[in-house]
Amino acid sequence: MQTLRDLGQLRSALVALRAGGHTVALVPTMGALHAGHLALIEAAKDRADRVVATIFVNPLQFGAGEDLDRYPRQEKADARALEQAGCDLLWMPTADQMYPDGFATTVSVDGLSKRWEGTARPGHFDGVATVVTKLLTAVRPDIALFGEKDFQQLAVIRRLAADLNLGAEIVGAPTVRDADGLALSSRNAYLSDDDRARAVCLPRALERAAEEIADGAPVDHALDHARHALTDAGFSVVDYVALVDEATLEPVTEPAGQMRLIAAATIGGTRLIDNLAVRVSN
Known part of the structure; x- marks a missing residue:
């Protein structure tokens, strides 16, 4: 598995991954991986020839007083788990690569973003829509997989990808649960x-x-x-x-x-x- 942080290196690596007409699946994550994330990797392997995962704790989707600073980070363990699961490429961009000085553009999905999590966490889905747009345009996957546990997020991303003609098929994977039924998170x-x-x-x-x-x-x-x-x-x-x-x-x-x-x-x-x-x- 290749592990990259630089956007220029990512572009070159993606050319190599696609050589011979191979299809690419994307699994975006914020790290702190569990069995639910690894199930997404397995589903991606079933649907595409090559699998790209991303780890990026996106500051735009955290509101004031939320847990950005204490959100669990375990990059080395996550990288090992992804490699063992058969991921081909891991991209871990830095915040300054995703949001360089002067960054002034956000993406908003009307309607689907307004209720439920949108009310409880104002601005959250603008942050989600913005980072997912950037990830999809950077990787240009044939398919991107997201867990159904964040069901409103999945609906927002499906709308986003369709409205902006981002070219990726958005697939929701079933929620993975512990033996007692609690959704993994x-x-x-x-x-x-x-x-x-x-x-x-x-x-x-x-x-x-x-x-x-x-x-x-x-x-x-x-x-x-x-x-x-x-x-x-x-x-x-x-x-x-x-x-x-x-x-x-x-x-x-x-x-x-x-x-x-x-x-x-x-x-x-x-x-x-x-x-x-x-x-x-x-």
Whole structure:
């Protein structure tokens, strides 16, 4: 596996990777890799001839008071894991390469960015859209893979890539979970043992709400039950629990079509997000 930091070297390396008509898949990450990231690498290997991963902790998507400074960083361990997983090239740009002096352009995706995480974390998706645009234009992959755990992010990136004709197929990979159901996340490292034990209430509350909705319960009742389950488990803040249309992310009150239960809540100072597909019989 090649490991590069310089953009000029990246361009030359990509020419070599594509030699002979090879296709390229991109897996962007912020590092602190876990099994979910490595599952993306495996999925990328199934879909393309060559796999490029990136590690960049993007300052633009962190708001004031968020965890940019303490976000876990473990570049050497991450590089080893990627090489063992079969990644062909790792690009780890520096902040001054991504955002040099005088950088003044940001990308904003209207509509999909406004609710949910967009309300809880103002400016977050502008930072995501900007860095993903830069990564996609630098690598020019045939396909780019993102985890479904950040479902709103995935929807925003799909819209972004389509609107700007960035040329990459955007693929969502299923959420990878621990044995007890908690979605894998780099931020899970912040949880104390007690908070980790209680955090599993988040996926369980979503599962119960999905069952209630599938059984015909009113949506608002199912969502209320989920919120109460989270507060009863010790979540100090519940930013949202909602049933939304998968394409538009607009709230759904009468279940139909492809839907997602989405949630964000804080336990022990750690903010967790999760989502679950919901299907009902017509």
